[in-house]
Amino acid sequence: MADETIGIVGAGIVGLATGREIALRRPGTRVVVLEKEHEVAVHQTGHNSGVVHAGIYYAPGSLKADLCVRGVALLRDYCRERGVPYREIGKLVTAVRPDELGRMANLYERARNNHVPDLRKVAKEEIKEIEPNAGGIAALHSPRTAITDYPAVAREFAQDIEAAGGELRLGFPVTSITGVPNGVEVGSARDRVRVDRLILCAGLHSDTVARLAGYGREPRIIPFRGEYMLLRPDRAHLVRGLVYPVPDPRYPFLGVHFTPRVDGTVEVGPNAVLALAREGYRLTSISPRDLLGLAGYPGAWRMAAQHWRTGIEEYRGSLSATAFMKDAGLYVPGVGVKDVVRGGAGVRAQALDRDGTLVDDFRIHREGRVTAVRNAPSPAATASMAIAEHIVDAVFTGT
Template identity: 85%
Template sequence: MADETIGIVGAGIVGLATGRHIALRRPGTRVVVLEKESRVAVHQTGHNSGVVHAGIYYPPGSLKARLTVRGVALLREYCRDRGLPYEEIGKLVVAVRPDELGRMENLYERARNNHVPELRKVSKEEIKEIEPHAGGLAALHSPRTAITDYPAIAREFAKDIEAAGGEVRLGFPVASITRVPGGIEVASGQEAVRVDRLVLCAGLRSDSVARLARDSEEPRIVPFRGEYMLLRPERAHLVRGLVYPVPDPRYPFLGVHFTPRVDGSVEVGPNAVLALAREGYRRSQVSPRDLARLAAYPGTWRMAARHWRTGLKEYRGSLSRAAFMKDAGRYVPGVGVADVVRGGAGVRAQALDPDGTLVDDFRIHRTGRITAVRNAPSPAATASLAIAEHITDAVFGDVSGV
């Protein structure tokens, strides 16, 4: 139907991409994006590493694999059309121990099934040709992996929504979601917005906002803080492109890696430690309410029982720069504690099932007039334009959602 009003909760890159796609695909539809902060892209989008993932890691046929591969192509075209940064600096996924070679081979087959362009296996000697200061036994080289500026892209999406007659309403923390005849009322304090359909893209608050909409309690969001070091400017030349470890398949995290940024800096990280607040970007930030909700959820304790050893290792890296750099130094042996300073941090909204399983794939589903994004961690920024297509199809009944 034309002349509908579609509400979007959350002005991160996924919410803004979705609002933009709906506004452009369905002329006459008014889009209203509701955001609690005073500007867009404050949380996960604003703390993103800037990597445009090529699709190496994701199980073939999964929503992540399908939407990432399509999303890369859409994002590359969008950035070039708008004059936004998009630099194909390439990525090495490096095996440094013999037991990682089999996992690297599995990644190679997975990436081939996902049609990652120009991916190839390289030897120890070829690693040095690509990254003269890197170490390793063998690696996968993805020359088309890129870096960009996701906050700038999100701001451009917001402009597209407004140019199409929509609105990005800031300073609107959602307090209630009420189904009313023929639509939905979304309220913040004394202010209310009536929409015909609603999309929830609330990131770190996705489970609590879904609860306002009477959606399922699960999965719950567990916030993981990822902390970064920065190479000192005079040492940034030691890394040309992205240098990643072979990831541990038990976790949805990719491990500490080297990431050049579009501003010329080079990040080392992130680790993955449990944050003590939903938006706990610093160790000192603690929310008793968030901690109580985590402690009351059986999935938290099952996750802890399964992964406590890894958790202790991550916390050691958080507290000690030497411990943090010990693993990183295996990939670029010339880099040590003296070469880095503490950088920023981000918080990942990681969905957790009641059995303690860290949810890996995107989870998006529709219930009546409300479509909820329940898990959209990395590579959601890479896939944002393709996720927007998928959500739009779900909103208007073309797919059932996932």
């Protein structure tokens, strides 16, 4: 239908990509993006490390796998068209212990099934040719893995929406979502907006906003803070591309790694510690409301019972730079505490089921006129344009 109004809650990269996709595919449809902050890309998008994932890690056939691979191609072309930095600097996924070789072999097969381009196995001797300062006994090399500037991409998406006649309503914290005849009314403390359909891309607050729309309480968002060190400027030359560990399949986190940024800095991290606030970018950030919600959720206690040892180790790294750099030094030997300074932090919106399972795949649900993104962690930024296609297909065709 022409002349519909589609509301989107959340001006992160997924919400903005979705608004742009609607504006392009459905001329005459008006897009209104509702965002509680006074600028776009403030939270997960604005604290992203900038990696464009190639699709190595994700279960074949999952939404993550399919949308990541599709999203890379879309994002690469878009960045080149708009002049946003996009650099294929490559990635080494490095085994440093013999017991990791089996997991690395499984990862290679998974990546092949996902059609990751130009991926190859690298012997110990070849690692030095790619990364002269890297350690390890074997690796996978993904030369097409890239880095970009996701906040810049998000700003471009926002401009596309406005150029197509859409609107960004910033400073609009959503407090109510109510069904009305032939539409949905979205309210804040000071204003109300009526739309024909509504798409929820609320990131760290996706569960609370979904409940306003009548969705169930699960999955619940659990915030994990990822903290980074930065290589000192005179040591940044030690790393050419991305250097990652072989991930532990029990967790949806990739472990501490080395990440060159488009601004020339090199991050080391992140760890993954339970944040005490949904927007808890500092160790001292505490939200009593968020803590009470966490303490009252059975899934949080079941998760803690399963993973408390790992949690303690992650907190040790948060409190001690020496502990933080202990494992990092295995991947780039010789790099230690003296070579780094404290960097920034981000908070990951990780969905958790009632049984304590960390939700791995994207979850996107549609009920009537409201579509909710319930879980969209990494590689959501990489896949944002493909996620947008998927959402628009679901909203307008029911597929």
